[in-house]
Amino acid sequence: MDPKWKERITRYGYRIDIITASEEDLEEYMETKIYKYIYKNFTDYILWSLFQEEFEGFTIKDFRKIRSITKAKLRTYLLQRGVYVATHSNRYPLYKVLHNVLTEEEPHKWIDKEITGALKEVSPIIIVAL
Helix, strand or coil, rough: CCHHHHHHHHHHCCCCCCCCCHHHHHHHHHHHHHHHHHHHCCCHHHHHHHHHCCCCCCCCHHHHHCHHHHHHHHHHHHHHCCCCCCCCCCCCHHHHHHHHHHHCCCCCCCHHHHHHHHHHHHHCCCCCCC
């Protein structure tokens, strides 16, 4: 593991204090979590559970503070690895899409139409548990 990422993972441990965190801290936190998810190759329910736990307490306002490109990377990774994340638009921006996944009580159950739509956006999709 790259020493830069190892240091970041150690710094953030499991959580971030979202009350005192700056926009840069929130950005770095999300980037670090994306790196960790990729490095550990998480998918499906485990990835959904980790996202729920590690972003617990984030509000729409907190997600909004993070750069769109970083939010897009997280959305793409979640989608590609079996966590359903709705398509974003001007009316339904990335910060709301991610927040909705965070507030789900149970992981979304994919339907064929959603799988087809996801395949048009990202490929390959690695879904183990449908």
